Amino acid sequence: MKSIKALIYSWVSQKYMAGCSNYNSLQVRKASRSKRQAREMFARHDIPHARGTLFLNPWKAHLFAREHGFPLCIKPNVSGFSRGSHFPINNYRELWKAALMVKIWWPTSIIEQYLLGANYRVLATGDSLVSVIRRYPPFVDGNGRDSISTLIDAENATREQMGLYPTIHPIQKSQATIDYLRRHGKTLDSVPDDGERVYTFNRVALAPGGVIEIIDQSTIPDANRELFLKVINAFDAKLFGIDVIFEEGIEKDYREQRCIFLEVNSRPYTRMHSVPRYGERENLDEFYSEMDSLVIADSDTF
Missing domain, CATH: 3.30.1490.20 (ATP-grasp fold, A domain)
Incomplete structure (x- = not known):
């Protein structure tokens, strides 16, 4: 039975979790597998959540x-x-x-x-923040001359030149994009004003062309940093990807604004932290080397 479960888990990992880390024990992964479990842990440890x-x-x-x-x-x-x-x-x-x-x-x-605010993924261990990114839905910025379609082409070309593919995806011109623009009174042929930001989808996901920005950790207050570490230690995790929204931004103390923790990811997709569209790229090789040296219990078991 264990061998069958291992084969199934291996298939799931390859099919749906390519590029995801695997540094937590089976016990930790089981305790954080669902969003309900995360919400219950947030409540137990007085961590702000929706x-x-x-x-x-x-x-x-x-x-x-x-x-x-x-x-x-x-x-x-x-x-x-x-x-x-x-x-x-x-x-x-x-x-x-x-x-x-x-x-x-x-x-x-x-x-x-x-909460309408800034959406972040915080990659953290029990004693430090590894990388912090802000995530945006896909967008283009108008110049007063080009159509949204042309701006999308230009943005996708920039992403290709920066070497962001295939981790970061191009902005789509799919039916979902067309429908989203229509609901906001625009089409692919619309010409945005100079400096006007036009979102082409509502979600921060990578598949429709979401945007990644690296956050300078020196701008994060100690109170926020301690709160993230509190989450990690509550679950006794080696590494989590923590999803959180700050109403005004991660650079401001969470106690002075609305803030909600959404969920934790026991096998976070770490690749996206290395290919930001905005901000300075981070070299995480030393971190990966340290994590890869860990002996993880039941890492191949679901």
Whole structure:
């Protein structure tokens, strides 16, 4: 049975987790596998997080929206790479669509309040921050002359010249992009004003062309740094990718603004930290060398 599980886990890792680290024990991974588990740990250790609930029946999500209002986020209880996540949800039509579509990925789902702010992934060990990135939905900046389509082509060419592919993806001109632009009164042929930022999708995921910016760690207050380490040690993890939103930014003390921790990733996708679109690239070779020397219990077991 163990050999069969190992084969299945190996297939899952190759199929869905290529480029993801594997430095945590089976015990840690089991304790942080679902978003519900993360929320419960956040609550237990007084770590700021969004009010939310687990639901199987979409009507429960509807009732949550009636009580708490919008914007909201709906996501599978178990998933990665933002698969199946829908945010920000601003009305009941979007809510019902998300509450039904999310079931494609996992039978149980999470609905929670969504904070409009800056979205970060913090890569941390029990005693230090390894790398901090800010994540943006895909966007182009207007120049008053070129269409959105032309700006996308230029941005994708820049990414190719910078050597960001295949870790970072090109901005798409898919039907989803066209639909998103239409909802905001634009088309691929629209010409944005000089300096106008146009988002082409709502999610920070890499697949539709999300943007990565390296954050200078010297700008992060000690209180925020200590809070991240508190999360790692609460789970007794070797390495986590922590997803968090700050209303005003990670450079400001979390106690002076709204802040919500979203989830933890026991097998974070670390490649994206090495190929930012903005900010200075970091050399993480020494870190990887140290982590690779660790002996991890049951690393090949799901």
